[in-house]
């Protein structure tokens with residue numbers, strides 16, 4: 569892919585597994601795009617296969633993934649990358665000690681799973697008579713196209729509630745305040761803010777937290793190795809709209825990153 573945005577990260581860490589407890593700011597230093605530095609691709613970019621970047625694998629059979637303990641999630645049989653699970657374990661321990669209850673509502677979703685979400689929404693009766701591009705744009709309010717989701721990477725989790733409102737009062741507000749203050753120390757960051765940062769793409773998601781020591785290099789790898797035809801040639805409804813909607817730039821790179 570050409571035209572890597574300024575918003576795109578280019579992480580120079582080659583050993584994300586060793587950094588699960590290191591603050592993101594200390595682990596990464598300033599975020600700089602590959603196009604700005606002109607740097608050659610580090611080995612870390614080659615560590616991720618196209619199949620991993622596009623979600624075309626089964627996390628249950630991937631040696632780099634571990635199953636999330638049942639007590640931590642309301643889902644059956646969901647997975648994270650091992651270093652992400654370890655970082656989450658440390659974050660959860662700290663949250664527990666502060667009286668904050670975290671629940672993983674979603675984690676790794678592969679291409680087939682994301683396609684299931686997408687196709688279910690695509691068939692909504694409310695879209696009868698809509699143009700494909702309008703349908704896609706509406707679904708993209710909160711849901712990624714198959715092949716373009718950070719949930720493919722095993723680095724991103726959805727916590728506690730899929731309603732932004734839930735995080736505004738009572739227990740939800742306490743959870744959100746705790747995450748906002750402490751998640752970064754464990755490598756997790758809320759990448760979909762209210763867009764006051766100027767980012768594009770999905771709307772505010774207070775539930776979605778990304779483990780940047782691994783997700784940073786994965787986004788850099790995605791930007792190097794995946795191009796629009798990888799989406800438009802994929803088997804899901806409305807795949808052709810990925811081109812005119814500029815999914816790779818507007819959505820895959822439509823994130824906000826820590827300032828330091």
Ligand SMILES: [Zn+2]
Pocket residue numbers: 719724725726775776777
């Ligand atoms: Zn999410």
